[in-house]
Amino acid sequence: MASDRLGQIVEDAASEVYLFSAEDFTFTLVNRGARENLGYSMDELRSMVAWDIKPELSADAFLDLVQPLLRGEKTTLEYETVHQRKDGSRYSVLTHLQLIITEGEKVFYAAIQDITKQKETNAALTKASTRLDAILSNTTMAIFMMDDQQQCVFMNRAAEELTGYKFEETAGRPLHDVIHHTHPDGRHFPIEDCAIDRAFPENHQTQGEETFVHKDGSFYPVGFTASPMKNEAGKTVGTVIEVRDLREELRARNAEIEFNNALKIKIEEAMAERDRLEAQLVQAQKMEAVGQLTGGIAHDFNNLLQVVGSNLQLLSKELAEGDAKRRFVDNAMAGVSRGAKLTAQLLAFGRQQPLEPKPQNLGRLVRGMDDMLRRTLGEGIEVETVISGGLWNCLVDPAQLENVILNLAINARDAMAHHGKLTIEVGNAALDDAYARSQPNVTPGQYVMLAITDTGSGIAPEIMEKVFDPFFTTKETGEGTGLGLSMVYGFIKQSGGHIKLYSEEAQGTTVRVYLPRTQRKEESAPQTAATETPIGSGEVILVVEDDAAVRETAVDLLRDLGYAVLTAENADSALAIVKSGVKINLLFTDVVMPGKVRSPELARETKAHLPNVGVLFTSGYTQNAIVHAGRLDEGVDLLSKPYTRERLALKIHEILTRHSETTHMAREAEQAPASDAPKILLVEDDALICMATSDMLADLGYAVTEADSVAAAERCLAAERFDLMFTDLGLPDGSGMDLVQHVTQLRPEIAVIIASGADPREYAKGETEATRYVSLMKPYDEHSLKRALEQCRETAG
Secondary structure (H helix, E strand, O other): HHHHHHEEEEEEEEOEEEEEEEEEEEEEOHHHHHHHHHHHHHHHHOOOOOHHHHOOOOOOHHHHHHHHHHOOOOOOEEEEEEEEEEOOOOOEEEEEEEEEEEEEEEEEEEEEEEEEEHHHHHHHHHHHHHHHHHHHHHHHOOOEEEEEEOOEEEEEEHHHHOOOOOOOHHHHEHHHHOOOOOOOOOOOOOOOHHHHHHHOOOOEEEEEEEEEEOOOOOOOOEEEEEEEEOOOOOOEEEEEEEEEEEHHHHHHHHHHHHHHHHHHHHHHHHHHHHHHHHHHHHHHHHOOOOHHHHHHHHHHHHHHHHHHHHHHHHHHHHOOOOOOOOHHHHHHHHHHOOOOOOHHHHHHHHHOOOOEEEEEHHHHHHHOOHHHHHHHOOOOOOEEEEEOOOEEEEEEOOOHHHHHHHHHHHHHHHHHHEEEEEEEEEEEEEHHHHHHHHHHOOOOOOEEEEEEEOOOOOOHHHHHHHOOOOOOEEEEOOOOOOOHHHHHHHHHOOOOOOOEEEEEEEEEEEEEEEEEEEEEOOOOOOOOOOOOOOOOOOOOEEEEEHHHHHHHHHHHHHHHOOEEEEEEEOOOHHHHHHOOOOOOOOOEEOOOOOOOHHHHHHHHHHHHHOOOEEEOOOOOOOOOOEEEEEEEEEOOOEEEEEOOOHHHHHHHHHHHHHHHHHHHHHHHHHHHHOOOOEEEEOOOOOOOHHHHHHHHHHHHHOOEEEHHHHHHHHHHHHHHOOEEEEEEEEOEEEHHHHHHHHHHHHOOEEEEEEEEEEOOOHHOOOOOOOHHEEEOOOEEEEHHHHHHHHHHHHHHO
């Protein structure tokens, strides 16, 4: 079990991990992260050698690179190179390579880190630094830098031209002794009298006008600004001096001042750009660390919660209703619920929660929450809702959106100290290109806007940028986790939306949420769930779970619910049970499983052998094969860990009931007597005309099959026998007359009616005879349709 666990950790590791032979350099193990990034399967990689994915390293170059490891001169190698994916794209990597000897066999172990983004950021930082160096080197402003000993450490080109000295001549010497040592009248100028050199010991900026001594001995007037240079700790480490020649300025001082100001702006912009890039790098590293945290703990933490919660529920059933020990079980279950909620919040921030988006009218959703909001917020909060007319639908997970609204409302209540007014507005909105350019990751277009406004204390400007950070909170210790707004932010971004805060201290806060508009109609409300926990009737459930503790508790819960249970610790074993022919009503499998067969493949194989079997996935981790971009695949049932006994019972009952009804309907269809009504294929792409014609044909005693294109009609003709075809001429993927010619040649026994607003002969190609079809001019009624059908019978007779 320890080796299996270690293997699973390597397989799920965020870094790319490779093992390849030290003899022939072929791959023996490549973890999932590496395979998915490269686009190769493990079978493909086993036929490849290490340098096959390194386009910039030849075989000889790679062998030379690893020789120090093979000769024992080094224990590890670290180097940067480039990997090439199966589709030809490339990415930069940092490789940590080590030679390992296990059971007498030498293998290379390589841990790979994708550094593409890091290199791009470093390149941007280098570009900004180069830009700053270019500005300093090419500006006409003379720039000098002195260290804490007042010795010269930098001169730009303009400074060299101004003084006549090269930097090599002044480096390491006190600058004052080189260009500022003598008054114009010849008197010695001691350094302690120099205003420029006082900037460092007095730790403040000085500026003014002085007279410098040129290398040729001449004097010239300059204006200067001397500023202390500080390190990251705030300690003064030197002086930067900006010097300008005042000889021209004495004639055009105003123009020179403007130039100086422009130069300062350029330097500040370059420094600001570098600071911005550094901040982006820090933020990216922080978010990556949090993302690794959420993904790494989700599966194991939820598995632990599942074991604890399931056993507590089973224990609770053994205790009498009035037993004092039930209080301890209830307290423990509350802790399990809090742990599950914390994990869900982390996953929401990381945009990894599985969503089930549906077309939703936000006005109806907000009105439905009115009573709950008023009870939750208390009598001290006045709640007003404003719903605009003509509201569009949006595509969103309604349950998660309700959590968002409740979360924001509770935050507003706390900001108002339980007394104030909360306004909830819903309306249509459009975000234009100009707004989208001003906000990161916003797509212009039509949205449904939800605004929640309070009259509370507001948010200080200095913390506005931090409110969505995980674990940031302004509440007192113990009163909040700091995950509420970060969860809201993650959910909105995962739903393709946008969120914006507007706030002023003591004036309240407005949170605006924008969700993309959908053209789909709102689905009907689901039926109210049963209040009693459904019990099984001995149906057989195959439980597939690699964690022994989780598997054991799942088996206990299912048997307690009245089901017969089979178990398997991996998908390979489960598939063997399925193929044995034993009766199985439902497959209950974890998503992340060890072994060669993955869970989705197990489900497909099981369906192939047992078409009527139900399938229920469970997982404590959402980044897996059945959840794409945070959204559950269509037709997939997922029960997230940790789950309660009631949720498990309801979900299994729902799936078994659904499959039972499907099987019953299929049997009824098989047992239904064949109809004697003549069969007619109706080919019409206009939905309204098709519906009306279909009703008229049915009233006249025909069994109607509908098709909306030439391709659909040909599929129907290949699959079923028809007595008559009724077709329009203008179809979306071809000509109805071509279809008629095809049918009359290959299926002459089928009578044909052509319905058109024009003479069908104008559409005819070749020698299609008018006697082979009956023409029906649009618009037609039931009487003319009946007459056309009679003509078909006469022609056939």
